[in-house]
Amino acid sequence: MTDTAGNALEVVDLRIDxxxxxxxxxxxxxxxxxxxxxxxxxxxxxxxxxKSMTARAITxxxxxxxxxxxxxxxxNRNLLDLTERAWRGVRGTEIGLILQDxxxxxxxxxxxxxxxxxxxxxxxxxxxNARRAEVLRRLAEVGIHxxxxxxxxxxxxxxxxxxxxxxxxxxxxxxxxxxxDEPSTALDVTTQRETLxxxxxxxxxxxxxxxxxxxDLRVAxxxxxxIYVLYAGTVxxxxxxxxxxxxxxxxxxxxxxxxxxxxxxxxxxxxxIPGAVPxxxxxxxxxxxxxxxxWATEICSxxxxxxxxxxxxxxxxxxxxxxxxAELAAVRRQAVAGAAPRQxxxxxxxxIDVRAVSKEFVHSGRTTHRALDEVSLSVGENECVGLxxxxxxxKxxxxxxxxxxxxxxxxxxxxxxxxxxDWSALGRADxxxxxxxxxIIFQDPYSSLDPMRSIGWTIAEAIxxxxxxARNVGQRVADLLSEVGLPQSYAELRPxxxxxxxxxxxxxxxxxxxxxxxxxxxxxxxxxxxSVQAQILNLIRRLHxxxxxxxxxxxxxxxxxxxxxxxxxxxxRGRVVESGPTxxxxxxxxxxxxxxxxxxxxxxxxxxxxxxxxxxxxxxGALTRKE
Amino acid sequence: MSxxxxxxxxxxxxxxxxxxxxxxxxxxxxxxxxxxVVVMAIFxxxxxxxxPQAQHLALVSADPSSAHWLGTDALGRDVFSRVIVGARTAFxxxxxxxxxxxxxxxxxxxxxxxxxxRVDALIMRWVDLMWSIPTLLVVIVVAGAIGAxxxxxxxxxxxxxxxxxxxxxxxxxxxxxxxxYVEAAKTLGVPGRWIVVRHxxxxxxxxxxxxxxxxxxxxxVALAGLSFLGLGVSPGTPDWGLxxxxxxxxxFANPIATIVPGVMIALxxxxxxxxxxxxDESLAGRGATR
Numbered sequence: 034m035t036d037t038a039g040n041a042l043e044v045v046d047l048r049i050d051x052x053x054x055x056x057x058x059x060x061x062x063x064x065x066x067x068x069x070x071x072x073x074x075x076x077x078x079x080x081x082x083x084k085s086m087t088a089r090a091i092t093x094x095x096x097x098x099x100x101x102x103x104x105x106x107x108x109n110r111n112l113l114d115l116t117e118r119a120w121r122g123v124r125g126t127e128i129g130l131i132l133q134d135x136x137x138x139x140x141x142x143x144x145x146x147x148x149x150x151x152x153x154x155x156x157x158x159x160x161x162n163a164r165r166a167e168v169l170r171r172l173a174e175v176g177i178h179x180x181x182x183x184x185x186x187x188x189x190x191x192x193x194x195x196x197x198x199x200x201x202x203x204x205x206x207x208x209x210x211x212x213x214d215e216p217s218t219a220l221d222v223t224t225q226r227e228t229l230x231x232x233x234x235x236x237x238x239x240x241x242x243x244x245x246x247x248x249d250l251r252v253a254x255x256x257x258x259x260i261y262v263l264y265a266g267t268v269x270x271x272x273x274x275x276x277x278x279x280x281x282x283x284x285x286x287x288x289x290x291x292x293x294x295x296x297x298x299x300x301x302x303x304x305x306i307p308g309a310v311p312x313x314x315x316x317x318x319x320x321x322x323x324x325x326x327x328w329a330t331e332i333c334s335x336x337x338x339x340x341x342x343x344x345x346x347x348x349x350x351x352x353x354x355x356x357x358x359a360e361l362a363a364v365r366r367q368a369v370a371g372a373a374p375r376q377x378x379x380x381x382x383x384x385i386d387v388r389a390v391s392k393e394f395v396h397s398g399r400t401t402h403r404a405l406d407e408v409s410l411s412v413g414e415n416e417c418v419g420l421x422x423x424x425x426x427x428k429x430x431x432x433x434x435x436x437x438x439x440x441x442x443x444x445x446x447x448x449x450x451x452x453x454x455d456w457s458a459l460g461r462a463d464x465x466x467x468x469x470x471x472x473i474i475f476q477d478p479y480s481s482l483d484p485m486r487s488i489g490w491t492i493a494e495a496i497x498x499x500x501x502x503a504r505n506v507g508q509r510v511a512d513l514l515s516e517v518g519l520p521q522s523y524a525e526l527r528p529x530x531x532x533x534x535x536x537x538x539x540x541x542x543x544x545x546x547x548x549x550x551x552x553x554x555x556x557x558x559x560x561x562x563x564s565v566q567a568q569i570l571n572l573i574r575r576l577h578x579x580x581x582x583x584x585x586x587x588x589x590x591x592x593x594x595x596x597x598x599x600x601x602x603x604x605x606r607g608r609v610v611e612s613g614p615t616x617x618x619x620x621x622x623x624x625x626x627x628x629x630x631x632x633x634x635x636x637x638x639x640x641x642x643x644x645x646x647x648x649x650x651x652x653x654g655a656l657t658r659k660e
Numbered sequence: 661m662s663x664x665x666x667x668x669x670x671x672x673x674x675x676x677x678x679x680x681x682x683x684x685x686x687x688x689x690x691x692x693x694x695x696x697v698v699v700m701a702i703f704x705x706x707x708x709x710x711x712p713q714a715q716h717l718a719l720v721s722a723d724p725s726s727a728h729w730l731g732t733d734a735l736g737r738d739v740f741s742r743v744i745v746g747a748r749t750a751f752x753x754x755x756x757x758x759x760x761x762x763x764x765x766x767x768x769x770x771x772x773x774x775x776x777x778r779v780d781a782l783i784m785r786w787v788d789l790m791w792s793i794p795t796l797l798v799v800i801v802v803a804g805a806i807g808a809x810x811x812x813x814x815x816x817x818x819x820x821x822x823x824x825x826x827x828x829x830x831x832x833x834x835x836x837x838x839x840x841y842v843e844a845a846k847t848l849g850v851p852g853r854w855i856v857v858r859h860x861x862x863x864x865x866x867x868x869x870x871x872x873x874x875x876x877x878x879x880x881v882a883l884a885g886l887s888f889l890g891l892g893v894s895p896g897t898p899d900w901g902l903x904x905x906x907x908x909x910x911x912f913a914n915p916i917a918t919i920v921p922g923v924m925i926a927l928x929x930x931x932x933x934x935x936x937x938x939x940d941e942s943l944a945g946r947g948a949t950r
Binding site for chain 1: 845847848849850
């Protein structure tokens, strides 16, 4: 294939394989994409879709044991043929890379000025003063105007600031194409918007091509001119953001769109795609989405599928599209239909009553950090309460106080009539009562189950811990598993065999073993893929209805809190800044922080990025770390 | 990085693991060698072709021959038989040291790592104190005070090795304690000792077990050194360390008599170290320590 005019970078029939047990296993197959100068292209997919590997192949950074074939055309060369030595002239100079994790991306023993200094072009030798001036100019370009930042170590900077330094380093050699691999995923929502609008602004002024890799369709819609939706290693749909948003032409794209709950209204049931992302190698001979698609028929499993042009620039890999197009649209209309707002009944008895609780952490005996500052909050019997805040707001500390993993420095906590301020002072009967009242679901399902124990063992332990003489433990384990939607045979498995969503279900089953009346859910879905998040949220909502289980739902995501809570607390830097019925708070926020938070939630149009002047360091991007 | 890479790394690690689990040639040889030493340690006197204590004064410092495969020492004792019988002190002492310090070190390390605070401070200050004492000096002083004895040396070495195990186990425990699976057990009300025994220990056992093999190897060398200095086994006992020092004078008459015990010490220690490394690698896939 020849270079199409205007295309700076062209990926043709890219295939990435992993060598395993003497066999090649495809993890990406048949990916075609093109980036023109000044264009931004989005690659959207969940974990396992191969999006990061595609980015790595383009930058020549594939991990060992992986091989790429096909063509990556750039300036009349096939980048896949380059030697590592030749790559050094391309990487950074012609193609820049921004990585996801601002916490590990920068060398912790170098000051920011040294990190940037070594990234600058080596051809031009600069004396010390000129180099310093250049570093400061580069930092100013990414919105860091304080020269003192150049002399700080990465760990002294907040996550947003680190990401800015990372961007400055990626831009240091003035690349023509910038690859951004989940540049904002590890950041708070307010910081995320600042970072993304900064990238967008720099791209526009420099006229660079941008490849943005993200799992968030809304982010891609706001940032990009063209979107490639990747699923299990193949592109399933290509289109312009406005067109995709108006009418997705692949069941997966639609599912992904619907899996993001809306911010502005409550839906009757949250849409979720059943099952989990398959192994790319297992689905090379059929439509990769066939197992999770409600419209799948026999022809979907007959042979590999490929993109075909639908209209204009739009391409879809759905072979049944003409037949199901009207139905897709109907399902979408139905799924976003609103439900009546629910009025919380605050008069019910208070199961949890937190009064003026403060928590201070002492670091190395000297400095104290105030994680909670006179927080008051209550949760009633059978009530769904949301708690929203960014990292550092103290929301997780509060959750840990409620289950006795930390002890409050001041204030009182009453749970079910028991004074739970200091768990270590409680007697056996009170402890038993508290544990039967409140249980917790942790954020990370990958480490909240003992890797050495089977699922059944873990749940059985919870049952026998609750009552020593429990009978029919095996039967109760099976009941709990089926209650959280897992087959009973899973009791034999170790956690390593389960996906993140399944593990979170097991964690919920374990918590239910003590028959609690309230679950503290600490970001239970933030580590999960978008398409399975709703499965867990629906499960929690169903338990509320079936068991009368109340919950305190802690999250950073306002769209989720809109769906799951009736009453809402907003936390910022250890304080509750606003509270009230969820609809009331989200529709008419009073506190400036809540307003800011609502503005930062990704929206599918470009006004999201431009609604506040980018390039300045706002409150959340403070120079020093909050923690 | 995204989960794709993690998953990939997991899979490659799995590959590495399954490759390691198949015994390599070197590890197989090590296992065979350690097995042979174990057999000699248990059945030594039955296997030895001659009485290791019998003196043939007419045939001192003889070269290897068909009657005496490794020749004889200065008192005319059969070196080959003494090497076989000597495996007993070379194996059982270090075994007791390794098991003793494994037990005590794991208990103390888990206590310190899990409870933290004062318990941790107390145990770790004791560990620091023990580390500041020169091992050899203590053994020499004790041997001077109550007379040299093999089992006294073993007991002392147990006490002096415990801090090493304690420190390793405490470090691994500290890593596990803040993990959500431990905290989940706490919020369920699982008693602390069960959390330690049923959750934390299985997850760090690969480190503890592999560490014990290293302790075995180092205490084998330490005990041999003490015997060499006359602070271990009583004179006349067939022991590799003691043979090394007794036969030193025969270096020109019958060099085999002093080289073979030395080589046995080195090989046994090396084999144990390699087996320990192999165990560490093949067990590392288990539990939360990876």
